Amino acid sequence: MAAADLTTHPGHLARRLQQAHYLLWNTMVSEEITSPQYAVLNTLVDEPGLDQRTVGERVGLDRSTIAEVISRLCRRGLLDKVRDPEDGRRFLLRLTEEGVRTHRKLTVRTARMNQVFLAPLTAEERTVFFDLIRRVADAAEGLRNPGESLVAPG
Amino acid sequence: MAAADLTTHPGHLARRLQQAHYLLWNTMVSEEITSPQYAVLNTLVDEPGLDQRTVGERVGLDRSTIAEVISRLCRRGLLDKVRDPEDGRRFLLRLTEEGVRTHRKLTVRTARMNQVFLAPLTAEERTVFFDLIRRVADAAEGLRNPGESLVAPG
């Protein structure tokens, strides 16, 4: 059997896209704070006091990964983690002063980086780009939680 | 500063897209062989006898990562790795019988998976989807190798 053409394989393209982004992030945004870490900071700026699981849900990380990311952010002093007095299973998360400052700084740099990253596309193409990726990703995620937004069966 | 809207951040979308793909791959293609591993098999079907570095270049993996992936494929008996008699630095890579069989099997399943993954898009949208991602990824990779396809400076 002949080899497949990977340039028409969405998985391969997605991986290449993510790697390209990773490298640009490293040079233009931060070598310390990663993109997923920034996503967590960004979520907690908007909604302080969320628990781990919910933050993971917001940024799209599973329980194990979000635990690692949060532990790194705590170690760096960007995040505080305290037991929820009303539910002993949960930890409540909140940015420190330093965490807020870091988020502010990275938000500016990230905007600059996105300009460079998306430079090959026109404004209309960018809209389409976001729309297509979002639709594919949403649909695939939907396959994992069957019946989530459906009426009860039977 | 207000939180940024991550749904317009290409890096965040790329990560979500890749994760969605990862999960679908696991359920529809293989729990043993990963997508990057398949990409390596696919490359060697077409060009047997390539060395590690070149395979890495073809599929978009750096020297360290490709070494790990290849070592796993060897361990599974899908790949043979022998010193190049003409250049003692290189290893020549070649699929085993089993490797060819595995590639054949996964090619069929991957095609099925891609259909499901891309189901939310029309045929024209898929073309645009590939084109936009490829252009962004290519441009970002180009930023790393400045002057690669340029005339010699000054």
Add this chain to the structure above:
DNA sequence: CAGATTTAGTCAGGGCACTGAGTATTTCCG
């Protein structure tokens, strides 16, 4: 109220992805 179930988080294990440092081999050039 007690036991079953659900939920939040941890831990071990496997794989992907990068950098920086180091080894061995080849090549280039004086």
Add this chain to the structure above:
DNA sequence: CGGAAATACTCAGTGCCCTGACTAAATCTG
């Protein structure tokens, strides 16, 4: 020919990402 530079690969270290098995706490139900 012999030393410098380039090349192929390895290794250690960090971080992301998932699953499956586990613990502890809350909730649901008889």
